[in-house]
Amino acid sequence: MLSRDDIRRIAELARIEVPEEGVAALQHDLNGIFDLIEQMRAVDTTGVEPMAHAIDLTQRLREDRVTETDQHELFQSAAPRVEDGLYLVPKVIE
Amino acid sequence: MFDHTVSELAALLRDRKVSSEELAALFLGRIERLGGGLNAFITVDAEKALASARAADARLARGEATPLTGIPIAHKDLFCARGWKTTCGSRMLADWVSPYDAHVVEQFDRAGAVLVGKTNMDEFAMGSSNESSFFGPARNPWDPSRVPGGSSGGSAAAVAARLVPAATGTDTGGSIRQPASLTGTSGIRPTYGAVSRYGMVAFASSLDQGGAFGKSAEDLALMLNVMAGFDERDSTSVERPKEDYARDLARPLAGLRVGLPKQYFTADLAPDVASCVMAGVEELERQGATLVEVNLPNQALAVPVYYVIAPAEASSNLSRFDGARYGHRAAGYADLNDMYRKSRAEGFGAEVRRRILVGTYVLSHGYYDAYYLQAQKVRRLIARDFAGAFASCDVIAGPAAPTVAFPIGEKTSDPVQMYLEDLYTISVNLAGLPGLSVPCGFGEGGLPVGLQLIGNYFDEARMLNVAHRFQQATDWHRRSPPGYGS
Numbered sequence: 257m258l259s260r261d262d263i264r265r266i267a268e269l270a271r272i273e274v275p276e277e278g279v280a281a282l283q284h285d286l287n288g289i290f291d292l293i294e295q296m297r298a299v300d301t302t303g304v305e306p307m308a309h310a311i312d313l314t315q316r317l318r319e320d321r322v323t324e325t326d327q328h329e330l331f332q333s334a335a336p337r338v339e340d341g342l343y344l345v346p347k348v349i350e
Numbered sequence: 351m352f353d354h355t356v357s358e359l360a361a362l363l364r365d366r367k368v369s370s371e372e373l374a375a376l377f378l379g380r381i382e383r384l385g386g387g388l389n390a391f392i393t394v395d396a397e398k399a400l401a402s403a404r405a406a407d408a409r410l411a412r413g414e415a416t417p418l419t420g421i422p423i424a425h426k427d428l429f430c431a432r433g434w435k436t437t438c439g440s441r442m443l444a445d446w447v448s449p450y451d452a453h454v455v456e457q458f459d460r461a462g463a464v465l466v467g468k469t470n471m472d473e474f475a476m477g478s479s480n481e482s483s484f485f486g487p488a489r490n491p492w493d494p495s496r497v498p499g500g501s502s503g504g505s506a507a508a509v510a511a512r513l514v515p516a517a518t519g520t521d522t523g524g525s526i527r528q529p530a531s532l533t534g535t536s537g538i539r540p541t542y543g544a545v546s547r548y549g550m551v552a553f554a555s556s557l558d559q560g561g562a563f564g565k566s567a568e569d570l571a572l573m574l575n576v577m578a579g580f581d582e583r584d585s586t587s588v589e590r591p592k593e594d595y596a597r598d599l600a601r602p603l604a605g606l607r608v609g610l611p612k613q614y615f616t617a618d619l620a621p622d623v624a625s626c627v628m629a630g631v632e633e634l635e636r637q638g639a640t641l642v643e644v645n646l647p648n649q650a651l652a653v654p655v656y657y658v659i660a661p662a663e664a665s666s667n668l669s670r671f672d673g674a675r676y677g678h679r680a681a682g683y684a685d686l687n688d689m690y691r692k693s694r695a696e697g698f699g700a701e702v703r704r705r706i707l708v709g710t711y712v713l714s715h716g717y718y719d720a721y722y723l724q725a726q727k728v729r730r731l732i733a734r735d736f737a738g739a740f741a742s743c744d745v746i747a748g749p750a751a752p753t754v755a756f757p758i759g760e761k762t763s764d765p766v767q768m769y770l771e772d773l774y775t776i777s778v779n780l781a782g783l784p785g786l787s788v789p790c791g792f793g794e795g796g797l798p799v800g801l802q803l804i805g806n807y808f809d810e811a812r813m814l815n816v817a818h819r820f821q822q823a824t825d826w827h828r829r830s831p832p833g834y835g836s
Contacts, residue, residue: 258711262711263707266707266710266711266714267707269710269714270665270694270706270707270710271669271672271687271690271691271694272691272694272695272698272703272706272707273688273691273692273694273695274695282703282704282707285704285765286704286707286708286711288764288765288766289657289704289708289765289766289769290708291766292653292654292657292766292769293654293657293658293712293721294654295650295651295654296651296654296655296658296724296725296728297720297721297724299648299651299724299727299728299731301724301727301728301731304727304728304730304731305727305730306723306726306727306729306730307726307727307729307730307733308556308726309542309556309586309782310542310543310556310557310733310779310780310781310782311541311542311543311586311588311782311807313543313585313586313588315585316582316585316589318582327449330449331449331676333449334446334447334449334675334676334677335674335675335676336673336674336676336677336679337679343674343675345674345686345689346683346684346685346686346688346689347685347686348685348686
């Protein structure tokens, strides 16, 4: 069972603000979801190879050639704040 | 003419009985007149559509047409299309205009298809009812007080209401097959790796796969012929020769072995859905197929496993939405961390926030082995079940959804009830197999029911063959919702 403190801790890890009055409802919902998940934890999986992907794949290598052009102006046109080609965020170090 | 399939419209275009511009105007007119109440589209662009229709007409006149040239289509609003808003049904991307095309969008463009709009969807494809969309729920044309299913609810509703002849969708846990079932449309999710994920906004990368909705299995084959194929920009795109998915459509069903998983026909399945599905299976038998019972012993674990793997991958994929580079940024914040927290809290809706939190928890220090690794191991067991089943059958048949379309609001207060809607579809995604749903009758309230067919890896042509033969003998797929037909 996830406690209220667990919810606050997870929300902090996920960088999602959860107002204090929203913690109880999230705790209820998440515990409901983990009740469902619990069913698979009891399965004996000794010796079973984890399946990371739907199909077996090997990493491809491609020819080393230029495939991308510089489109930073186009891409940055969607940014909330840009100056001199840089993304602006609040000051991190005083 | 709006009732025609893509293949029928293509013949009319080829014979110059209708122009692409006329077709675009016809469907745009229907969207304008009938579409409002369904909320099936997030963006419609008549000007762009008519311009590309005129280009298609020129191409038709030059005799350089493909079967899709001049056909109006819609893309689920998570396929990036250059110059089009690509919202993913989220406030986070509500105003984001894509600077590039997804591989799928590019392929339809090259084929000369006419993009008329982007369809409504559950936010970031997380949902089974289209109710988590920031733009409000799409509605089911068979009964507008009910959901069209999800997450590709807008595409399903649009095709069902004959607002477009065909549309794209994506299926991470059932998001094509379940809405196809609930709206009486045909929908296919190909084998993982068949359709490039490049430019498809990522939800759960090991499960996401693009696919299509149409009015017939034949149309789905035409759509896949455009969409599928190797793309080096997606590291999980499978390198294999291009194939013609329509090549086996007419093949007789004699000798076909249809597997019926006993775990699919239990008390969880509504009786009205069960009887439509069984009637569908009997039609296959009438055409010479033999029925065999197959065993998927770990079927009940599919939903629990999915709700570890999908949220884990989502929490990682959606960490890119930080309010710094694109997407929503909160208006006021104290520092950088506060900007992240507030932008993400405001930009994501409740279901997306829940899944990010579940995913963050199962990947966090000390819990990884107990949840994520264990889920990956059980995922292997589920995939092995299918391998075992396909030793004794060619396709598996069953329901695509446990019930007919449910009323809007019925399942929104309990996330787990919503998750169980994908009971019969999720295991297919975990195994990476192809699956489709075709209409097979009407259940309670005159609402459509879909027959799900699951194939072995890259066996789409065979599945489409079975679906097509089924549709040659039935007319469920030709029925249109009252008020939307001819």
